[in-house]
Amino acid sequence: MKNRNLSRFAVPVGVIGIIVMMVVPLPTFLLDLLIALNITAALLILLVSMFVQKPLDFSVFPAILLVATLFRLALNISATRLVLRDGDAGKVIHAFGSFVVGGSLVIGLVIFLILIIVQIVVVTKGAERVAEVGARFTLDAMPGKQMAIDADLNAGLIDEAEAKKRRAEVAAEADFYGAMDGGSKFVKGDAIAAIIITVINLVGGFTIGMMQQGMSPADAMNHYSLLTIGDGLVSQIPALLLSVATGLIVTRSATSGDMGTSVSQQLSQNKLALRIGGGAALALCVIPGLPKIPFLLVGATVLIIAQRVKDPEPEVEVVAAEADRPSPDSPDQLMGEMRVDPLELALSPDLVDLVDSGGGDLLDRVRALRRKMALELGIVMPPVRTRDDLDLPLSSYAIRISGIDAGTGQAPPGTVLAIGDGLQALPGRAGVEPVFGLAGKWVPQELHYQAELSGATVVDRASVIITHLAEIVRGNASRLLGREDVRALTETVKRSHPVVVEELTPALLSLGQIQRVLQGLLDEGVPIRDLVRIFEALSLRAKVSVDHDGLVEAARAALGPAIAAQYTAHGRLSVITLDPILEQGLLESLRPSETGAFMAIDGLKAEAIVSEAGHLVEGAEQQGLSPVLACSPQLRLPLMRLLRAGSKKLQVLSYSEISGSTAQIETMGVVNGAYAGVA
Structure with a gap:
């Protein structure tokens, strides 16, 4: 704790001390100590800048640069005061003036000017330009980096914590290069100030030596000039070290190690x-x-x-011997070719770059999507077989389930999809977002900034494909849930809740019956993550009846609050209800069948129900709401089938499911079955 408090107050106290140095005279011993500290600190900063892995590892460098520059100027002022007042500035400055330059004014001036020229013209000027360009490019790249982070988050490649961390790194990188752009100006200003201070010391020392000390012109020039040059050298050597450190920091590129290791490896490769x-x-x-x-x-x-230096290891090509290759007519080979993959992503030949190891990240996003679907739906998405298909048109892809196309789309190479209005001025070809059907344009990748400035939402090709694949998986989750998957899920539940599984299967329900129930839930968009609660509800219902519809309704009733929460927005659940007389009539019309109960009503009545429900849904959607239709548990499934047959994407919930919700119920309308004059 003491060390932490000391570190916390060391810098503020040091800065205040620097300000005090500018106005309070220092003894020569203390000045020698501070000059040694200045040189050592500059050398330490230079070494740290060489050993950092990346510039952001030394993000405090711009602030250190400012403090070090201020400290050096304070030392210049203190040394100038001692030189002009006492004719002595300590042993360090005297040593540099006498020993380092050989006691010669000409040699001292030449070395001092060379240091100034090297610092200003070579190091500082180059570092300033690199920092300026780096800051500009970093700021220009920020929108693209933020979009890439959002795309990875939406695809499930990273979680919210990782996305937040990456966004903070992008912002920190922009702030760092912006600060370095300004910090390089400190170094340049310090070099210019050193020249001015040196000229003032030369003129002032010569004048004081002759007019106040009574020295001859030669003695005054020799004495004060050597001290002045010594002071200039003492300050400019640390300044040159900091200039080099600035150049090293802003010119570091993406490497996996420190500068010494990287230089050694790359020069000797x-x-x-x-x-x-x-x-x-x-x-x-x-x-x-x-x-x-x-x-x-x-x-x-x-x-x-x-x-x-070792020679690079040649790439070993593994070539199977002809004798080890299976015959194309062998049963194993034929069975492998006959096998139908449950989920397949076919790409046209010009889209293979999306899965290349040299830069395509589509496969990584597919793997992340499997985890996202498991957390969202409760099923383990089968491995996606990704392959090229010569039969596909160029720039297109196809998502297949059990060998049948479930969705197709376009993803032209070298382009991004811009969605929005005002894209007429940009080159490209028209396109459609495959999930929501939004109109857009495939524009060249290098014009994505212009598309963003036009107000469009820009999505890269991999994100388009992953979003489409995720929607296909959600819509066909029941088809992807196989018997082996149900067995694996059941075994997982059994490890944590053995009594629940032993009571349910095989005594009451077989794996096939459980599979049908889970598929029924997935068909209706209900996640099956809470398998323990589902199995408990099935155990109770199966003791009374193993009717499929009854089992599904029992599972839904157990998951009621979670189902209602899917359609709750801002604590409100928008509900469409049935007229009590109509609902009673529909209950009386229910008839059993092998495929489940159905409503024995005439076509006009069915058309009126579907039409009126659609009208109420459209009115709610205009208000930005997504309502559900509430009805009796016995009526829910037949009514949902009727609405699906009428192409109405209206979710139907039973009263028992809604009753468990804590949301505020808001009625959007009542269906009475007589809309538009249809009786």
Whole structure:
């Protein structure tokens, strides 16, 4: 805890101390200590910038750059005060002025100017340009990265926590490069300030030495100029280190390790290049006048390194022997070709790039979709066989269930689907979103930013296919639930609730009967995740009757609150009801059959019910609501079949299912069976 508090207050206290240094004179010993700290800190920052894995690992660098620049300027001011007041600025500055530059004013000025030129013209200018371009490109790429995160989230490839983390990383990256764009200006301004401070110190020291200290012009120039140059060198060496650190941070690209490891691996990955370079260095020895030993040492060293570099392992092609290949007429081979995959995604040849290991992520999204469907529907989606199909038209795909096309669509290579209005100015060809039937346009991928600026929603090809596949799976979940799947689900429940399973099967219901019930629930859009509650309800109902419709209704009654919650929005459940007289008449018209109960009513009455229900649904949808039709439990299934036959996508719930809901019931209308004059 003490260390945490110390770290928390160290920077604010340090910044306040820097401000104090600018106005309060420092003793020479303390100035020497702070100069040593400045040089060491600059070297440490340079080393850290080399060893970070990626720029965001050193996200505090722009703030450190500002504080370090301010600290260095405070040292300049403190040293200037001591030089002009006492003619002495400590041992460090005196050593740099006397020993490093040999006590020569000309040498000191030349070295100081060279450091300034290298820092401003080479390092700082380049780092400033790279930071500016990096900030611009990062900001331009933000919408695309955010869309990619949203697409992965919608496809189930990542969860909400991972999506939130990635969004934070995208925002942090933009903030970092924006801060680096401004931080590079600090380095440039510091170099310019160093030149001005040095000129002021030279003129001021020469004037003070002659007018106040009574020195001769030569002595004043020699004494104060060497101190000034020493001060300039002491400040510019750390400044140069920070400039190099700035350049290293903003020029780091995507690598898997630190800078030293990456440079070593990438420069030594080509053995031939090292051999040619070493041979060229040795060849320079034959040029008359050139010293032989330096080029011999360098060339021999490079050749030795080349010998120690391992050759890349060639790609091993596994070729099966002809004798091991099964005969195309063998029973196993024929059975394999006869097998029909439960779920298949066929792609035209020009869409194979979506599943290439070099960049296509469609297969990863398919795997993530299986997990999403398991959590959403309660079934384990069968593996999706993805293959190319030469019979498909170019740029098209087909989703097949048991070998039969369940959905087709388009996904032209190199394009994205823009959905919205105002796309006439963009090139491309018309397209349709396969799930909701929304009109759009397939525009070139490089124009997706322009499409977004036009107000359109832009979706990549893989997301279009995955969304379509997910909708096909939802609509055909009952067909994908096989007997083996039911057995696996039952075994899973048995491990946690053995009594529930032992009571139900095989004593009361077979696996086939359980499968039919689960398929009936899936057909009506009811998830079967809560298998324990479903099995308990089936056990109670099966002791009375094993009628399929009764078993489905018993399971639905047990899942009533969860079913009603699917259609609840903002705590309200919009409901359409039946006129009591009409409902009583329909109950009296029920007749049993081998395929389930049905309503023995005339066609005009059935048409009136379907028409009036459709009219009420349209009115509710105009208000942005999705209503359900409520009726008696005995009437629910026959009425749902009637509405489906009339192509009305209206969910029918029984009173027992709605009664368990905590939502507020809002009545949207009453069906009396006499709409539009039909009796």
